[in-house]
Amino acid sequence: MKKILLLSAILIFSAAIITAAAEARHPAVAGRFYPNDPDELKQMVKGHLDKVENLPEIDGQIIALISPHAGLVYSGQIAAYGYKLLENSGIDKVILVGPSHQYPFEGVSVYGPGVTWSTPLGDVSCNTKLCQKLIDSGREIKAIEAAHKREHCLEVQLPYLQTVLSNFTIVPAVMGRPDMKTVEALTEALGKIEMDNQTVIISSTDWQHYQPAAVGKPQDSLGLKCITDLDPDLLARYLAAEKTSACGGAPMVAVVKAAIAHGADRALILKYGDSGDLTGDKSSVVGYASVVLYKANGTKDKKPAEEHLSKEDKKLLLEIARKTVETFVKTGRAPSFEVPDNLKESGAAFVTLEKNGRLRGCIGHTVAQLPLYKTVINCAVSAATKDPRFRPVTPNELDDLHIEISVLTPLVKIESLDEIKVGRDGLMIFKGRNRGLLLPQVATDYGWTRTEFLEHTCQKAGIDINAYKSKDAEIYKFQALIFAE
Numbered sequence: 001m002k003k004i005l006l007l008s009a010i011l012i013f014s015a016a017i018i019t020a021a022a023e024a025r026h027p028a029v030a031g032r033f034y035p036n037d038p039d040e041l042k043q044m045v046k047g048h049l050d051k052v053e054n055l056p057e058i059d060g061q062i063i064a065l066i067s068p069h070a071g072l073v074y075s076g077q078i079a080a081y082g083y084k085l086l087e088n089s090g091i092d093k094v095i096l097v098g099p100s101h102q103y104p105f106e107g108v109s110v111y112g113p114g115v116t117w118s119t120p121l122g123d124v125s126c127n128t129k130l131c132q133k134l135i136d137s138g139r140e141i142k143a144i145e146a147a148h149k150r151e152h153c154l155e156v157q158l159p160y161l162q163t164v165l166s167n168f169t170i171v172p173a174v175m176g177r178p179d180m181k182t183v184e185a186l187t188e189a190l191g192k193i194e195m196d197n198q199t200v201i202i203s204s205t206d207w208q209h210y211q212p213a214a215v216g217k218p219q220d221s222l223g224l225k226c227i228t229d230l231d232p233d234l235l236a237r238y239l240a241a242e243k244t245s246a247c248g249g250a251p252m253v254a255v256v257k258a259a260i261a262h263g264a265d266r267a268l269i270l271k272y273g274d275s276g277d278l279t280g281d282k283s284s285v286v287g288y289a290s291v292v293l294y295k296a297n298g299t300k301d302k303k304p305a306e307e308h309l310s311k312e313d314k315k316l317l318l319e320i321a322r323k324t325v326e327t328f329v330k331t332g333r334a335p336s337f338e339v340p341d342n343l344k345e346s347g348a349a350f351v352t353l354e355k356n357g358r359l360r361g362c363i364g365h366t367v368a369q370l371p372l373y374k375t376v377i378n379c380a381v382s383a384a385t386k387d388p389r390f391r392p393v394t395p396n397e398l399d400d401l402h403i404e405i406s407v408l409t410p411l412v413k414i415e416s417l418d419e420i421k422v423g424r425d426g427l428m429i430f431k432g433r434n435r436g437l438l439l440p441q442v443a444t445d446y447g448w449t450r451t452e453f454l455e456h457t458c459q460k461a462g463i464d465i466n467a468y469k470s471k472d473a474e475i476y477k478f479q480a481l482i483f484a485e
Contacts, residue, residue, distance in 0.1 A: 023145075025117045025172075029152040034072040034159060038120040044072060045163045048080035055084055056268060060296040062089070064201040064259040066227070066252060068288035069098065069153040074275045075206065076160075081270035081290040082202075083160040091200050093127055094161055095171040095193065097186070097255050098153035098204030099248040105176035108186050109144035110134045112172050119155070121162045127169035130193065134171060136433055137189035140182050147174055153204040153248065178250030180236070186251065190258035191367035192411075203255035205248025207287030213276050219244045220272070220287040227291055228267045232256040233374055256293065257369040260346055263295040308342055309407065314483040317343070317376050321351050321403050322485070324380040329393050334381055339373045347372030348408040350439060350480075351379035353393070355400050361387040366411060366428065366437065366478075376405060404484035406439050411476040417468075422450050425477040427457045429468060436461025440480050 027036075035041040065082040068075035100109070112131030117124045135141050148154075154172050161168065175182060190201060207223065208216035223244030226235035232253045239249040246252060256267075270292055274285035309317075320337055327335045349372065350364025363382035365375050380403075384393040393401070411428060414420065420427065426440040436457050443453040454475075455465040467473055 023115045025111065025115055025148060027119055027155060028150050029155055030120055032071070033152050033156050034076075036120055041120050041159055042163070044076065045080075045159050048072075048076045049084055049087075049160075049163065051077060052080050052084040055081060055270065058085060058268075058292060058294050060266065060294045061197050061263075062086070062200055062292055062294045063195060063262050063264040064203060064255050064293040066203045066205065066255070066289060066291040066293075067157060068206050068290070069156050069204045069248070070206055070275070070286060070288065072156060072159070074278055074286070075288040078271045078273050078288045078290050079157070079160060082292060083164050085270075085292060086161075086200065087164045089165075089200075090198055091165055092168045093130065093171070093199040094165070094168055095130070095173070095190065095199070095201045096154045096157055096204065097173050097190075097201060097248075097251045098151075098175070099178065099251055100147050100151060100174045100176050101153065101247070102150040103144075103147045103176075105144055105147055107140040107142060107177075107182055108134075108173055108175050108189075109147040110141060110171065110173045111143055111145055111148040112170070113143065115172075117155070117158060117170065117172065119158045119162065121159055124158055124162065125169050127171050130169075130171045133193065134173065134189050136430065137192060138185045138435070139433055140185035141173075141189055147176065148172065157202060157204055173251075175251045175254075183236070183250050183254045183257075186254040187257040187261075187369055188365075188367050190254060191261040191369060193258075195262040201255050201259065203248060203252045205246045205252050207289060208245045209247065209286050210284045213274055213282040213285045216274065216285060216287050220289065223249075224269055224272070224289055224291070227256055227293070228269060230256070230260055230265070230267060230293075232260070233370060233378075258367075259293040261367045261369040264293040266296050267291060267293045309481060313340070313343060314405075316340075317373065317405055317407075318403060318483065318485055320373055321376050321380040321405060324377050325353070325384045325393065325401065325403070326398050328381050329384055329398060330395055334377055337373060337377075343373040344371040346370060347375055348410070349375045349379060350406040350408070351376060351383045352404040352406070352439075353383050354402040354404070355397060360393065360397075360401065361390050363387055364406070364408070364437075366408065368408075368410070372407065402485055404482065406441070406480040406482045409479045411478050414475050414477050417450065417454070417475075420450050420453070420475075420477055422448065422453055424479060426480055427453060428476045428478070429454075429457050429461050429463075430474040430476075431458075431461065431463050431467050431470060431472060434461045434463050436463075439482075441482055 112126035276282040276285040346368040353361040361383035
């Protein structure tokens, strides 16, 4: 009997530990940004959804939404246009991305593993697996509880999600300082999420703040056109130059890039408006927009680069890389180029610089988030000026540089080491928050065996050379179309 009582006590104590370990994120803006009373909140949200009209039919897979995050009385009706699309959609995983308004920090915070978010409409569980996958994807992404405690931008999305979806989980991510390094880190992390038709990314942002509507609307239109044109790079430049403004602009750029990487080839503005539509005061307004990015049905998956890059295309890409390096090193600005349509398709690539037969810089994108020619431009600039292993290239070195481009196929996770073929495959390994990548030609140049290739890839990641054997190590392979001057 004593043993039974002791066992029961142990089980109760263990359950108490598990319960205590599950964190709760309580509402921060209930009663201010939206009603604290469940019935009143439900009535408000349903009222917004019921008033949605002339919603276009989305003939394809919804990849991402852009939604406002002001008090629901102001922006809720516009937000409802995006959420109306999710009714009866079967979505069960929602990645929420927004800016940190209240807590300054570097990088991105994912407050999700083991956390339950609450609103007056009930509790929403976080998808611990996906949250941890984002956190493990790079040093810029971590879990910072304080970044979420008073933040409203993700919380105000939840009542709509709780109304249009059932049995869903979330991945809540906010960005601190909106620098491009963090944008690229978040883009790459989102690009590696498996986007089935039960997953959607939501970017939370308001647009211009406290200007006359006649001034603010053209600025918002400029930024929104970048999205409908699927040009996140131009959007980033307009945001930096303050030609357009959005409090969640940097996270939004990452979401648009990631959506394109996941196949989005259409973007529609569902509804635009401002706070003056409700107050009647157009002298000082905040802009709101609801946008959907989706992959249209009938869109063919893009062919691997080696199937559609001609000899002329390769020559042009090398000329673009050369002209970009020369111009940027001399002026600090990258030139513009006119290219054929096939080079405007999204592509992943590395640009490698050599000087007198020795490496002088090598930077690349492993996820196809930009048009291929723009990827080459960005990587050429970075290889010349941002490779941390080397000082920036100087003008007197330009004539001695040799340029090589590697256009990558998508990363494919391997289940067996036997799948790796030296000379054909490049490798990328993830273990915890460490990652390392080596291009296919590196193994060939050094004459490595498969084991040596794996060991050196681990070494590049800053982990033990035998870490590839670990159960928590993820290994990806890819191929590359390599061409040089």
